[in-house]
Amino acid sequence: xxxxxxVGIYSIVGSSFCVASDDGQKxxxxxxxxxENGKKIRLSFLNVESLTSAFLNAAIGQLYGKFTEDQIKxxxxxxxxIEPDDLALLKRVVExxxxxxxxxxxxxxxxxxxxxxxxx
Amino acid sequence: MNINLLDNxxxxxxxxxxxxxxxxxxxxxxxxxxxxxxxxxxxxxxxxAHMCSPFGAILYQTSVANFIKITNIxxxxxxxxxxxxxxxxxxxxxxPDTFQTTVEYKRFDTKDIRYFNDYVISDLVTKKGLPxxxxxxRKKFVESICEIFDNAIIHSQTRLxxxxxxxxxxxxxxxxxxxxxxxxGICQNIKQKLDLDLSPEKAIQWAVEGNNTTKAxxxxxxxxxxxxxxxxxxxxxxxxxxxDRGFWELSDREETSILKNPFPGTVVTIEINTADKxxxxxxxxxxxxxxxx
Numbered sequence: 335x336x337x338x339x340x341v342g343i344y345s346i347v348g349s350s351f352c353v354a355s356d357d358g359q360k361x362x363x364x365x366x367x368x369x370e371n372g373k374k375i376r377l378s379f380l381n382v383e384s385l386t387s388a389f390l391n392a393a394i395g396q397l398y399g400k401f402t403e404d405q406i407k408x409x410x411x412x413x414x415x416i417e418p419d420d421l422a423l424l425k426r427v428v429e430x431x432x433x434x435x436x437x438x439x440x441x442x443x444x445x446x447x448x449x450x451x452x453x454x
Numbered sequence: 455m456n457i458n459l460l461d462n463x464x465x466x467x468x469x470x471x472x473x474x475x476x477x478x479x480x481x482x483x484x485x486x487x488x489x490x491x492x493x494x495x496x497x498x499x500x501x502x503a504h505m506c507s508p509f510g511a512i513l514y515q516t517s518v519a520n521f522i523k524i525t526n527i528x529x530x531x532x533x534x535x536x537x538x539x540x541x542x543x544x545x546x547x548x549x550p551d552t553f554q555t556t557v558e559y560k561r562f563d564t565k566d567i568r569y570f571n572d573y574v575i576s577d578l579v580t581k582k583g584l585p586x587x588x589x590x591x592r593k594k595f596v597e598s599i600c601e602i603f604d605n606a607i608i609h610s611q612t613r614l615x616x617x618x619x620x621x622x623x624x625x626x627x628x629x630x631x632x633x634x635x636x637x638x639g640i641c642q643n644i645k646q647k648l649d650l651d652l653s654p655e656k657a658i659q660w661a662v663e664g665n666n667t668t669k670a671x672x673x674x675x676x677x678x679x680x681x682x683x684x685x686x687x688x689x690x691x692x693x694x695x696x697x698d699r700g701f702w703e704l705s706d707r708e709e710t711s712i713l714k715n716p717f718p719g720t721v722v723t724i725e726i727n728t729a730d731k732x733x734x735x736x737x738x739x740x741x742x743x744x745x746x747x
Contacts, residue, residue, distance in 0.1 A: 351571040353600035355608060355673065384597050387677045388604040399672040412742035419590070421740050426677060428746060434674035 338374045338411065341365060343382050343393075350383035358392025365393070366400060369409045380415035387427055394424065395431035403432065456492045456525075457482050465500040466509075468630060468723055470703075470711055473696050476508055477715040483516040491516065496526035503621035506540040506559040507632035508696070508721045511617045513544075514561065515636050515718050518614070535559075538619060554583035557620025557631065564607045564616065574599060577620065578631075584622055585629060585728040594685050594734050595629070595726050601678045602633050602722045610637025610720060627729040628691075636719040639698040654700030655710045662695070662702070682724070688732055692725040 344350060346364055347357045361377075368375050377394075379385075397406055413424065459466070459479050466472045483491060493513070501509070513522050524544045527535070535541045536549045540559040551558075557577045562570050574596055578584065587595070606616050614636040621630045637643075641657035644650050652660055662683060667675035683704065686693045692705040697720040701711040705725075 349568070349571065351575075351600070353571065353597065354567040354604055356567065384593065384600060386597050386601045386604065387681055388601055388608070391674050391677070395674040396672050398674070407746050410746045412745065414742075416742065418739055419734060421742060421745060423681075425740050425745050426681075427674075430677045431674045 339368055340376045340378050342378045342380060344380060350381050352382050352389045353384055353386045355388045355392040358389040361393035362396050369401060374409060374411055376411040377413040378415050379413060379420060385420045385423060387423060390424055390427040395427050398431040398435045455486060455489045456494050458494045458497060460497040463497045463499055466498060466505055468502045468505050470701055472505060473701060474713055476512060477713050477717050480512045481715040486520050488519060490521045493522060493524045494526045495524060498531055501531050503534050503538055503556065504619045504630045504632040504723065506535065506538065506619040507617045507634045510540060510559060511634040511636055511719060514614055554581045555622060559619040562616045564612065570603055587728050588731060590734040591730055598682050598685060598724055599631055601682060605678060606633060606635040609643050610635040612637035612719060627727060628725050629728050630723060630725045632721055632723040634719060634721040639720055641698050654698035655702060655712055658695045658697055658700045658702040659710060686724060689730045690727050694723040696721040
């Protein structure tokens with residue numbers, strides 16, 4: 335197998351509706367295995383018509399809990415055949431994931447904010 | 455046993471008053487066990503079709519230990535509810551939707567996401583009688599609905615299913631869609647996952663604000679409702695969430711209230727302005743080379 339691999343989202347999900355966390359999990363499992371084996375992956379969004387943050391959080395966001403940002407930068411090549419607004423959503427999911435995994439105390443802070451608001 | 459859906463003549467619309475009527479009705483049904491309940495709809499002069507989603511959820515919950523019969527329904531309401539398939543669950547014949555203007559009432563199990571996607575395509579994308587929308591708007595609407603459905607699967611812990619229905623208002627150029635679950639509700643979910651005690655209406659506010667999430671572990675969360683909120687604000691539409699006794703609505707202003715009785719789960723309704731000509735997504739051009747940087 336070549337070092338650079340194209341992973342077709344449509345072919346893994348089997349539908350142009352890439353909206354469910356469970357389907358995102360299938361993409362994640364595939365990408366994770368390839369990354370663990372040192373492959374460089376280009377995600378292809380060819381034929382994807384609907385995309386949600388729930389799907390992308392499971393498919394891509396989750397990678398930031400398994401790999402370092404540098405490993406992901408190295409392992410994931412720029413995606414192909416992706417619509418500009420889907421790309422914007424992907425970027426948002428990536429930024430959210432980086433924040434999520436770099437801030438484990440987030441829940442406690444949210445808790446304090448809500449309780450503080452109630453005390454006013 | 456006969457239970458009136460409404461005590462006096464009136465409408466059930468998708469607003470605080472409409473939900474107050476539904477949860478009051480549920481409260482009355484809640485005391486019944488192994489009864490034949492005749493739901494008397496004689497006083498209902500109008501029912502927003504998408505309210506079939508929470509109403510159907512309530513009836514489904516009640517039917518676990520009772521037998522439900524719907525009676526005394528007026529012609530106008532009966533026509534709509536037999537066209538959208540709601541009354542088919544209660545022994546009525548389904549009327550054909552000749553002009554394809556209804557969005558069908560459906561119940562799904564949590565494993566039915568593919569079946570839900572097919573329903574979205576057939577009822578909201580390809581149906582002839584539904585309003586024309588710009589492709590980007592339709593895409594955003596469909597993605598929002600799917601996001602809400604996935605949220606219900608992940609967070610609600612429902613064992614009795616997810617109920618959906620829609621309604622198009624041609625003169626107002628609005629399309630409404632409701633998704634209801636019979637799960638633990640937002641407030642209880644936050645309590646279980648984060649050990650955070652919030653009142654039902656505060657719990658909804660917490661869930662729709664910023665990047666708050668009850669998700670833990672390796673799948674990040676917290677962006678879905680924020681993105682939905684941004685879309686609805688730009689579209690000048692409406693989001694409404696009812697969970698337990700909490701009622702929250704965002705349209706041109708934000709409103710929070712407490713219902714007198716609880717809804718046995720969560721209902722999320724979105725209303726979009728179908729005449730919207732906004733250019734969704736075009737303001738955020740991103741270079742694919744930088745997406746993982």
